[in-house]
Amino acid sequence: NKTMSLFFCIYVTCLLFSSARRNDVPVIGILAQELHVQRSNRSAYIAASYVKFLEAAGARVVPVRLSRPLEEYKRLFNSINGFIIPGGRASVVSSRFQRAAQIFYELAIEAKKRGDYFPLWGTCLGFELLFYMTSEKTELSLTNTSGVMLPMSFTNGSRMFRGFPTQLMEDMASESLTGHSHKWGLKLSNHKKNKVLKNFFKVISTNTDGRIEFVSTVEAYDYPIYGTQWHPEKNAFEWRKPYIPHSPSAIKTSFYMADFFVNEARKSFHRFRSEEEERRELMYNYNPVHGSSTSPFEQIYIFG
Numbered sequence: 001n002k003t004m005s006l007f008f009c010i011y012v013t014c015l016l017f018s019s020a021r022r023n024d025v026p027v028i029g030i031l032a033q034e035l036h037v038q039r040s041n042r043s044a045y046i047a048a049s050y051v052k053f054l055e056a057a058g059a060r061v062v063p064v065r066l067s068r069p070l071e072e073y074k075r076l077f078n079s080i081n082g083f084i085i086p087g088g089r090a091s092v093v094s095s096r097f098q099r100a101a102q103i104f105y106e107l108a109i110e111a112k113k114r115g116d117y118f119p120l121w122g123t124c125l126g127f128e129l130l131f132y133m134t135s136e137k138t139e140l141s142l143t144n145t146s147g148v149m150l151p152m153s154f155t156n157g158s159r160m161f162r163g164f165p166t167q168l169m170e171d172m173a174s175e176s177l178t179g180h181s182h183k184w185g186l187k188l189s190n191h192k193k194n195k196v197l198k199n200f201f202k203v204i205s206t207n208t209d210g211r212i213e214f215v216s217t218v219e220a221y222d223y224p225i226y227g228t229q230w231h232p233e234k235n236a237f238e239w240r241k242p243y244i245p246h247s248p249s250a251i252k253t254s255f256y257m258a259d260f261f262v263n264e265a266r267k268s269f270h271r272f273r274s275e276e277e278e279r280r281e282l283m284y285n286y287n288p289v290h291g292s293s294t295s296p297f298e299q300i301y302i303f304g
Helices: 002-016 048-055 070-077 096-113 125-135 166-174 188-193 195-200 248-265 275-281
Strands: 027-031 033-039 042-047 060-064 083-085 120-123 140-150 178-186 201-208 213-220 225-228 299-303
Touching: 027 048, 027 096, 027 248, 033 096, 042 048, 048 060, 048 248, 048 299, 060 070, 070 096, 083 096, 083 125, 096 120, 096 125, 120 125, 125 178, 125 195, 125 201, 125 225, 140 213, 166 248, 178 188, 178 213, 188 195, 188 201, 188 213, 195 201, 225 248
Parallel strands: 027 060, 027 083, 083 120, 120 225
Antiparallel strands: 033 042, 042 299, 140 178, 201 213, 213 225
């Protein structure tokens, strides 16, 4: 009713502008990934670890479904405060996953040029997709990194790690706190050769598979766009693979990565047009299911 809608608007306005530069009720979208075995009512999923990762740092989550009209994606973009492109298996050149990610990427770029802050994050496959969307080239090379833990080799100062405790940064550099589960990577040499990528992304860390030095963490120079080839969401919430670290420092790494991105989302003041619309979109409307014995995930959300 009108009274409740007015109350919601006043409530949100007070929260949003309790600090002139901070939104304390951020909502972040996570892009769904295609299921490999699809049925009419089961065609896409989101790993629950991404949801928990963000919720643990103070955000709420909206699923972004595949194969939706452009206008629906634009409506969602103007309603949420950040966007995550997760890992998985899909073409970075032509897929439903790529199409949706491309739309949000372009909207985020256009928004920043207008002074509208909207952070975007890519993990693993999403990380690789960031490079293709930026340069329109596939510069990836095969790497022997399908299930390994590695320490970070930091290369530059960054916005991303600015708030991390000194001891944790030392642990990340000396201990294997980042889980890698990918067959492809961007060689550091290819990043340097590609002028578009070199001018767009600052390389924050690299890793090596013993043969190839590849880029593992980036942030854009002029946009709130970030990416990790490794999986910060897994350390605290996934238990099925031996390469996922669970030490105290590994859990802190997960938390501080999530805290950074949620704080980036707090700089965005997009919001839903009504409380009803927001409630309808939130992940709370869906129930996660326990992953099958062959699934790499403890829990997943399944969508039609």
